[in-house]
Amino acid sequence: MRDVAALAGVGIKTVSRVINNEPNVTAATIAKVRAAAERLDFHPDLNAGNLRRSDRKTRTLGLVVGSVANPFSGAIHRGVEDTAVARGIAVFASSLDDDVTREERIVTEMLRRRVDALILTTVRKNQSSLVPEQARGTVLVFVDREPAGIEADIVVTNNAEAAGEATAHLIAGGHRKLAYLGDRRELWTAQERRRGFLEQLGTVGIPTRDIPIIEELHSEDAAYDATLALLRGRDRPTAIFASQNLVTIGVIRALRELELQRTVALVGFDDIPLGDMLEPGVTVVAQNPYEMGRRAAELAFARLDGAAPEAARHVIPSRLIMRGSGEIPPTAAS
């Protein structure tokens, strides 16, 4: 910047004014500075500027999601990005892998870089360690999973309700012998979906103890193995509720392996790619991850702009999409 000032024959502050489109500079001066900047291929250093700038903002946002390779996370990311890019905010994205240590490392790295806001999917059960950071002005928004020990905006799906709806759908189809395949119990979403499932059974008076609840399934392979075991056992369920996209895919593979995909009903939580093209189509409760990301980013920006409403919980509704697998009737033969 000094070089530009020298070349243009003006003071350094004038260059700063031109670069930042501040008023009170003659058109002629602007032109001179612009030319000099162009010739030196000058790009202002945002980090240096932020150091002194009074608002102390870095125009940077941190996003922590399950895995950037998972389409669910990708959609959240895109929602955040679309909102951020419109405001010239850059996004640091990082994968959590539902690993507590990793979460800590990532969050620390982002705080070191002084992100203005942190949008995060969390695995830690307690987020109170972030309270001081929040007090310091970093905006926190939690997405997909609810945190504890902290007051902050939260954007989630109607997990329990939607899981209940899916379960009711199977029951309405005549199923009584259901099975639940779930993710890690420590995850808030998994707990909520399980609760929605079980409460629905209670509503219609199906005794819970007869229903297999298989949890801790965190990958396609784990779900596949668990499903094979379940279907090969005696008293096979006539319908399966899968609590998450990877689990749903594992179940589908297992059903096909045993050629039961037209025999055993399936409803998955979270949509899966090409779910409508499989045979039968996969009935799912489709979340709206793009909208979740968009909303989370908007909430963050509203606070950065000075709004200070009470922290709230924002629910993005999901919806049941019937495509065939959830409409398979129960078979008498178990």
Next chain:
Amino acid sequence: MRDVAALAGVGIKTVSRVINNEPNVTAATIAKVRAAAERLDFHPDLNAGNLRRSDRKTRTLGLVVGSVANPFSGAIHRGVEDTAVARGIAVFASSLDDDVTREERIVTEMLRRRVDALILTTVRKNQSSLVPEQARGTVLVFVDREPAGIEADIVVTNNAEAAGEATAHLIAGGHRKLAYLGDRRELWTAQERRRGFLEQLGTVGIPTRDIPIIEELHSEDAAYDATLALLRGRDRPTAIFASQNLVTIGVIRALRELELQRTVALVGFDDIPLGDMLEPGVTVVAQNPYEMGRRAAELAFARLDGAAPEAARHVIPSRLIMRGSGEIPPTAAS
């Protein structure tokens, strides 16, 4: 940091030493400083440090991909991230949408933030504007698509060769009436795949003028519409080559719409989720985007570590996966 020094009763430089694990500090002093830092919940400001640090590195990397919501991009991103996170490097990720204006904006924003390296998928045909930036020390690595007007490391798939292999596979299956559905012609990958396809036809002496070459398909919907038109026309092809994942999906939808998925052969470039679970399974040329991302990041880091080999082109091989759709024999009836 001043506050920490005051609280610990030491000089500010000593705090800096402790925070950065520099040698020559007594264990006792370290403990005092750590305690003070803990109590004030101190996180060093990386941007401020970088300003003075002699290596002038921000430990930050910029990644520009097609769209963070596309699984192909997601896999590249994950490959980059896994390599970066191991070194404490944070990743800015941004979506290009194959829009030239957007690319320029994103790159500028990242340069303003002084990323150490830029890994990018590009749409611009000429990247010479980045030459000065590169001279200044920013490491550039191009991934997926080849740039022009600049010397830099490049990581790509063996596009032409793999497209040729896929085409040869269809021809070996007895097909003569092929059709090519491609992405925007301006994209380097699209040109390469088209070339591979056409050259293969030439090898076996199939006259190109009889082969429908439909291009500029940039979305699932565009591919769907184009395929419907193609299949409803007279002299319907017996096999389709789809040059990209979204195009492949569009073709699949159209084939199903006309109930031709078991009649017309299909090979897609780039794998698609659940491609093995469809009926028939989708034969594809599967790229290895994760490995592309990983390799690109490694090349970037090698240069950041001081290596200065000649810029090279690195080819990550893709492989043909036969799952059924590409093995459908030609039908006499057109």
Next chain:
DNA sequence: CTGAAAGCGCTAACAG
């Protein structure tokens, strides 16, 4: 309308 001086939070270089 323009520029000189001070200082953001930190590290480099050197002196104790």
Next chain:
DNA sequence: CTGTTAGCGCTTTCAG
């Protein structure tokens, strides 16, 4: 082993 001084590239403040 520890502290002091200067200064990274920029914005702020305030004086021309």
